[in-house]
Amino acid sequence: MSKRHLHRRPLIRSLFGSSLLMPGVLSNLLAADNPMRARQSHFAASAKRIIFIYATGGVSHIDSFDPKSTDNGHDGSGDERWMGSIFGSDRNAKCGTEVSNIFPHLRDVMDEICVIRSMKASHFDHSEATLGMHTGSATFARPSMGSWVSYGLGTVNENLPSFMVIAPFLPYGGTQVYASDFLPACHQGTRVIPGDNPIANLRSPELGRDLQDLELKLSGSMNKRHASERPFDSELAARIKSFETAFEMQQAAPEAFDVSQEPAHIRKLYGLDRKVKGPGADFAWQCLVARRLAERGVRFIELIDTGSRPNWDSHGEIKEHADLAKNVDQPTAALITDLKQRGMLDDTIVLWATEFGRTPTREGKNGRGHHRDCFSVWLAGGGFKSGHVHGTTDDIGKYTVENPVEVHDLHATVLHQMGIDHERLTFRHAGRDFRLTDVHGRILQDIIA
């Protein structure tokens, strides 16, 4: 680019930066009032960030992480409608955790994973259970887990939002799934849509950066004059700062999303260049970007594999699960391998969840219905046990037997690993101190390493 461009950049930065603008005052104001500033956790944290992978529609536990089949001696207790795992299953060689054959890559990394097989869902219907898994409430609007974490811990990189949701499609429950509700709006999830323009307004509609620089210089100096006559208003200062951040974000965000910078072996690991289509086709990109965002200090990253349809809701034909698994299995496993090899898995929680399981009995010809009495989720990294299975279900995969886990327990435990006491992370709203876990939640000590 032109020489002018080169020297204009630093000028803009210094105009907006705290060094020239009301030295001292601005940075003090910003430090005190900035709702996004990084905060101390309640106690020493095992993990600094979360990658939450959400599989939409209700993944069949029997056909994924809690296989039951006649091969393994399960007989269905004489119920002729019982249908065991139709894909077959095998154990991870090291830890022995059994996984369905449609998740071969994830099976290979099971020794890094802690599976919970005894989850109980908060509702039997998609939207409610999806909201329950995200907000702790199946009915009324409440802040999302990511918003709570952002509110509790703030962010270490203000050039990117603290809670980002990479979702090619909207899940059940719509935008409520990542809403901040009564928490300050800066803690709401920012949706990222795979493609040319992942975040709204990241790119200028027509102008070159040169013109934008000129404009920001003008409004910056006008704003500076305005603020200097109102030196006690931290909000004005914060807004001036926000333009600086936005300016940086235009660089930082596309850079974070630009997976072409990754070396060939990493792209291959995630399966980025596979020819896949259908629901979940973007998932390799989502997983790789998640790792890049995690590296850049984003506190809570959520990946939603498919939208409200088509997805894992295999009422008519459970074989649909195979195609869906094919799109997500390799990238998900790659994410764990990649985090591990970078030394990031220790302080990153990877949480994989869905809204409920599917019935062990046949629905229709060859499908499965919604099942709330038991289902599986899993966790990796973040101080959780690896190669571990928590809780059991009965022989046919219908009810939990040992260590039943409620959604609130899962939330409480995830917060705990982030150094947050779920009973102390509260927000006063409408006369009550609200929390993610409402009046419930117990820490699952058994799954913590």
Next chain:
Amino acid sequence: MKKIAPTFATMVAILLLSLAKFAIASEPVDFSNDIQPIFAKRCIECHGPEEQNGGMRLDQKRTVFSEADSGHRAIVANNVEESELVKRVQSSDPDNQMPPEGERLTTKQLDLLERWIAGGALWPDKAIDTANHSDATSTHWSFLPIESPNPPVVRDIEWSWNEIDRFLQSKREASGLIASDDSDLRALIRRATYDLTGLPPTPDEVSEFLIEAQTAIGKKEAIEKLVDRLLSQVNYGERWGRHWMDWVRYADTSGDNSDYPIPEAYLYRNYIIDAFNADLPYDRFLIEQIAGDLLPSESLAQKNRQTIATGYLAMARRFGSLVERYPWHLTIEDTIDNLGKTVLGLTLACARCHDHKFDPISTRDYYGIYGIFASTQYPMPGLELFKAQRDFVPLIPSDEVADVMQPFQKEIDKLETELETLLAKCETQAIEDAAVSSEATIAEQRKRRKDLDTMMLKARKAGEKLAEALKKAPAIPTAYAVQDGRIQDARIQIKGEPDRPGAAVPRKFPDVLGAFALPEDVEASSSGRLQLANWIASGKNPLTARVIVNRVWQRHFGVGLVASTSDFGLRGELPSHPELLDWLANDFMQNGWSIKHLHRRLMTSRTYQLSSRDSKANIAIDPTNRLYWKFNRLRLDAESIRDTLLVLGDSLDPNPMTEPHPFPEKANWDFTQHYPFKDDYASQKRSVYMMTKRLTAKVYFQTFDGPDPNVCTSDRDQSVTPLQALYFVNDAFLHDQANLFADRVTEGSASDQQRLNYAFDHILCRIPTDEESQMMLDHLKNVREQLVESKHVELEIERQAWSSLTRSLLRLNEFLYLD
């Protein structure tokens, strides 16, 4: 298998107990020595002064023998079998057993309890009762009658313009605060115009106001005139109607998991806007929204208007997707929750599952109101497995409805009866199943569940048939409104679960607000909504006037006299100026509950027109401005920003929207939770008229702290985020409007300076200083050079240069904030 063991153990215990009874039956039981210690140790924590779970407490004689929420009596003297307490302490069902946790009572304790009851449950009067919980809470300030205090004496008599000022000035003086200077007149007209209309003043309006205030009629009168003019504009209702829409969580969709559209919702929206413009007295406004259908009317037009008003109740959120398990109790909860917060400043819905932990609202109070709405017929907007509208209220005379519907009515009636019969059966069965679930074996439970599933499936099929029939019937004009339904008192739902009905509660108003009951003739013939509406809108109700006066204050001044505008309960904030709040509430009621009168009062105070400038001395004393020594700088809200951009681009369609949104044909509705309704409709009208969905919020409104259409949005956040900055830098709509404005700038005037003045005048309500002009001219020069360098054609260069300047001005805090 699991269940049998404890039951067996209990049986053994009972057997032993009976044997013991024979042996020691004659020994007397002493209440203070034998019984009270058991209560104190094992029961009082949850059934005492702190909590009265299940509407029952064991620490005072006065209430211990009365009916609990479950509909049973804990203790029936001389009757062990009827005493629920005995059943519960013997039960091993986790849902029923008492105490719910810890060791079971000992055999000896059980024996003492039984013998005490069998012997007449003597409770000596001298036994000490614990202090009464509700007495303490009903002395809370907001439950006391509204006083009529006189404005206090102030030292600086000159300063105040009206009574409001004197209340505020008195507190400032006491705290050593000196009010800021008066605001600059341009800032003032900008503030007042956005405040009442959500739009910027035109340059002509600004200059006229300046002339009047500075010369012609003087400042005070100029402000009065300004306020009157703004209140008379249609824009006023669009602005303040939007505030009401925030509080009543207005939306154009129903919020169930498929988010069914409600094409008729706009009628209620327009009712709100018209009501504000007509200055409908607030008490009347409330009564119409709660019970407009039950009010007398002189014409069809009036009847329809009042019917449409009940759209407020119809607007309650819908949940679920199944007609056979439709959770009406959640929709009613949402109704009560909003009515409580928005109108009464009370979190009533907390009492759905248990007595309110903090406020004096019992579960009985909750179900007393619940019965009124359970007796109300809500319209059904359609749902995944019932894809048609039902029970909307016709807006044409009933004989015309009958004529149009005649060929279809018989079939619909038949199918409706079928469905209702099946639903009633399901309900009875579900309650019975829940009741026996603790006793039944797993096999029995399984069979019951299967039977119920079969029945429910039948009901669903019947629903689908009815929905199909309804879809075939011709469309008649209807409103999304309510009417009286099957009249009934509600039964308490134990722990909020509808399958576990407890005691029936007569419809009533909460104890702390007067405990009014329905007159006998009304009780049998009406839901009681009109009575409820009258109780709420009564001048004797200590909350209603205070709450609305405070809400209006909050939208004018940024922070309410009670900062928690939706919570006047014990956990809410205390008022900063309780006397002023009462004075305003009184003045409001005495002036016919006129909202416009209230605006005039507030806006013609000197405090309203204070400058927003800080003073170091004041900040040291009152950093958050709780004593209103300056005007709180306010950020333009989402609607004001968008509407202003449309005004600048000269692309605003100023006409009200009097037609429904262009939703798809009802006959084609096939929304499911997999494929929910999620259309958007472009519009050049004011933002208040944009179609609002409950499930999928618009990114723009999320970015700029728009209202949450699922709950009462008490006030708008003023967040500062980089995403907002990105909007101002890159948004396509903003760029379009800036281009259009640039065309206006360049068309009208010749010189750069004239153009600059024009741009400043329209965006910032002032002309630039010389220094600023120079900065702007430099900018234009730089931009032009740059554009020439990148080979733009000349005409395009001028447009781009001015568009660039416009965008820069739109990024100014001076634009975005009201000083």
